[in-house]
Amino acid sequence: MMQTLFGNLAIFVLALLVGVEVISKIPSTLHTPMMSGSNAIHGVVIAGAVITASLASTPAGYILTFIAATLAAANVFGGYVVTDRILKMFTKPKQSSMSTTAGAAS
Amino acid sequence: MTGFEFLVGVLYLASASLFVVGLHQMRAPSTARTGNLISAGGMVIAVVTTIVFSLVSSGGHWIAWAALIGGALLGGVFGVRQARTVKMTDVPQLVSVFNAVGGGGAAAVAFAAFVLPGDAGGIELTISIPVVLDVLIGSITFSGSLIAAGKLQGIISGKPITFPGARAVNILVAIVALCAGVMAVILRGNTLMLVVVLVAALILGVLMVLPIGGADAPVIVSLLNAFTGLAVAMAGFAINNQALIIAGALVGAAGTILTLQMAKAMNRSVVSIILGGFGTGEPVSSSGPSG
Numbered sequence: 512m513m514q515t516l517f518g519n520l521a522i523f524v525l526a527l528l529v530g531v532e533v534i535s536k537i538p539s540t541l542h543t544p545m546m547s548g549s550n551a552i553h554g555v556v557i558a559g560a561v562i563t564a565s566l567a568s569t570p571a572g573y574i575l576t577f578i579a580a581t582l583a584a585a586n587v588f589g590g591y592v593v594t595d596r597i598l599k600m601f602t603k604p605k606q607s608s609m610s611t612t613a614g615a616a617s
Numbered sequence: 618m619t620g621f622e623f624l625v626g627v628l629y630l631a632s633a634s635l636f637v638v639g640l641h642q643m644r645a646p647s648t649a650r651t652g653n654l655i656s657a658g659g660m661v662i663a664v665v666t667t668i669v670f671s672l673v674s675s676g677g678h679w680i681a682w683a684a685l686i687g688g689a690l691l692g693g694v695f696g697v698r699q700a701r702t703v704k705m706t707d708v709p710q711l712v713s714v715f716n717a718v719g720g721g722g723a724a725a726v727a728f729a730a731f732v733l734p735g736d737a738g739g740i741e742l743t744i745s746i747p748v749v750l751d752v753l754i755g756s757i758t759f760s761g762s763l764i765a766a767g768k769l770q771g772i773i774s775g776k777p778i779t780f781p782g783a784r785a786v787n788i789l790v791a792i793v794a795l796c797a798g799v800m801a802v803i804l805r806g807n808t809l810m811l812v813v814v815l816v817a818a819l820i821l822g823v824l825m826v827l828p829i830g831g832a833d834a835p836v837i838v839s840l841l842n843a844f845t846g847l848a849v850a851m852a853g854f855a856i857n858n859q860a861l862i863i864a865g866a867l868v869g870a871a872g873t874i875l876t877l878q879m880a881k882a883m884n885r886s887v888v889s890i891i892l893g894g895f896g897t898g899e900p901v902s903s904s905g906p907s908g
Contacts, residue, residue: 546838549872555860574684580688583726585715
């Protein structure tokens with residue numbers, strides 16, 4: 512048990528450090544998409560809902576599975592789609608969409 | 618470790634790597650959209666791997682799978698519809714809502730990890746401590762993000778909402794949440810105490826965001842986004858799942874840095890925003906020459 516915990520703690524701390532490194536000094540126009548993009552990534556909690564489903568065998572378990580699945584699915588599907596919609600505006604080559612870009616990023 | 622478990626570990630590692638590469642690509646406008654797609658690819662690998670692993674290793678009851686599929690369809694359709702139809706100017710509040718449900722989802726997963734083993738035997742500290750932390754953080758982000766979304770949308774006044782003795786109430790609710798959390802751990806699996814933590818944390822989330830001015834709300838959404846990341850990582854500890862731990866920690870750290878950068882870009886300090894009640898655009902008094 513302690514070995515598992517230590518392994519998980521090591522992963523946790525190293526992932527924290529990677530997270531700090533990977534987002535250093537990004538342009539302020541990308542603040543909103545970055546927030547939205549990382550918001551989509553924590554939708555991975557839907558994997559936790561899957562594991563909950565595989566372990567549940569009581570009515571309380573089924574209800575919690577349903578709640579977790581509903582909330583996590585809204586996070587992960589909505590998160591990626593809305594991030595993609597925001598970023599669509601960034602990839603359009605030289606249109607007069609600069610003002611909308613700045614507006615969405617504020 | 619069997620060969621199958623090794624394969625699951627490798628696939629989780631691959632999805633975690635895709636999350637990191639995807640986030641890295643999102644730092645520049647030209648590669649940002651690809652980065653998001655790479656990150657989505659990592660998500661697909663993580664979820665499919667978990668589904669196969671769960672079916673093979675523990676099976677589960679068909680009602681639970683039906684609940685999972687029904688919930689995922691409901692949440693997925695809601696999320697995609699909102700994401701497709703939202704006006705671009707309303708995106709920040711939608712992100713805040715998605716952040717809220719993520720925190721709520723993490724809290725629900727942790728709650729299940731606490732309840733499912735049953736009353737017999739009690740729960741190990743290595744599970745109960747992350748569960749309590751997850752329910753605490755996840756519930757704060759759930760209610761806090763909804764309030765922040767309400768402020769951005771204009772449903773709730775963008776002015777800082779304060780009342781006499783607010784700080785004392787905050788501290789009191791925080792103490793209740795902490796004491797109930799400690800009790801839940803000491804009693805080795807007391808569901809009632811965990812419910813107290815849940816309710817107190819929900820109240821705390823509301824109280825934390827109400828005093829914040831509408832102009833500062835995006836910074837708070839970013840901070841709560843980092844909170845959700847940590848809540849998801851705690852859920853990963855509770856159910857011993859590395860995909861949740863890595864992705865959660867990644868978002869927790871990235872979100873914190875992003876919060877600091879956003880506050881800096883707005884010439885605001887995060888501390889003064891969190892302490893709240895200063896109002897919108899009102900300078901912090903400590904730097905002003907007063908005599």
